[in-house]
Amino acid sequence: MRKINISKLFVVIAILLATPLLGSAQDESHIGKVTGNEGRGRQFYFRYCWGCHGFRGNGDGENAPYLNILPRNFVAASFKCRSTPTGTLPTDEDLFNSIRRGFVNTNMPSWITLTDQNRADLIAFIKSFSPRWKTEKAGTPINVPAETPLTVQSIQHGQQLFQKLECWKCHGQEGRGDGPSASTLTDSNDQPIRPYNFAAGSRFKCGTTNHDLYKIFMTGLDGTPMPSFADVIKPEEAWDLVHYLRTLQIRHNSPELALWLTTKEGAAIVSAQRVSGTPTGSGVNQ
């Protein structure tokens, strides 16, 4: 009997101690109907994240020296994948999606093993690293109009935009990330960084859909050389560019690539881009 009473007393004391912590001083995150809690997020952070992102969240964790795209510095609060304009803070949902999706071509995995609630808690905690979240509001997400119909004309117009906006200066004429400026690029921490290679895969840094691709060049990837084109591309033109960029992904079967291949011009361009033969050059067609 006596033992039970003592344990009950402990529970009561624990609740009393925890109450002020759960009160106003803590940050929250809001993703849809899920509300994240900073205190719980702290526990997850120091279990899963701090090995790379560091004790103080500035990206200098124990594993950081071994990574060639450095872990995000949460103190600087500059984020690549946003739905908000360049120079603004991302929404909680943007951060939530980044944790769920992971980052292709980096060491940041997709945290699908965590629940939505876990991820929401983590975001509430991550936001406590920078004072920016206290003084600034998240940006207003950019308006993404409905996708325009996919036509050959739209792909061709996208192709012209790719030339006119000089995307090829970094991404290369075939989108392989080998343009004339590619080798000189550095991120905002003066670390070398490579432009995206469209020919290598299907996933982009900030998602897999046409909608994600639209947002990447209209918001820019802050902290990297990739600028925002929001002021210089009209929304309908932006979809044309999306359609063309898809055709550069020659290893990904998209409706855009299929349509492009039906044209004489497109088929010629794509077959010239596809490497024939083996890497050793034995001439065997793949």
Added chain:
Amino acid sequence: MTLKHVFLAALATLAAVTLTAAGPGSGTITGKITYDGTPAKQKPIDMSKEPSCASQHPTPITTETVVTGPGNTLENVVVYISAGAPDEAAPSAPVNFDQKGCQYVPHMLAFQTNQELKISNDDQTSHNIHPLAKINQEWNKSQPPGTPPIIAKYDKAEMIHVKCNIHPWMSGTFAVLKNSHYSVSDKDGNFKLPNLPPGKYTITAWHEPDQEMTQDVEISGSETKTVSFVFKLKPY
């Protein structure tokens, strides 16, 4: 509580007195920026990848991290009052920052917090303007030829390194300052801070990437004080 009130009232009076005294004064601080040691050798810029810019420079140009004149004078040093002058509201006139011949004009641009900054592209090529702000929010925008100027503002004082990722040789600085008393040293290293009301000031001279010197100066009435800064430069 009452003590606190008295203190606050005193503070308010003091502030009012300072504000009324802060009209345009007649004191002036002038001087020359020179250097000691060996300045870093400036490297020639290879613009062959950007023919439309290369053709604008009949004689090859060099980087501008250190620009010196005869008599060891130093250009592009921003001189400003870092203490002693009240913060000021931004003037309504914008400052201009141009991209011309794949170079920033001017290389060093000083302006005030919340002042309008107008960035134009005079070239026949796309630039991306990427000010690497640490205190203010960092942004990065594309500006193809023939597009309207980009208008921006910064609300916190900071020395911001500006670069174009497409043309890695392009490098400049935004000096965002809290008041209108600033000057950028010219090709003879001269600077001038006019219209100073009487008072004690701390003058800061800043040179890229992060060299800073300060001196205290007192202005009483309509006098002209001469202040000189000597920067120690290293070749590496």
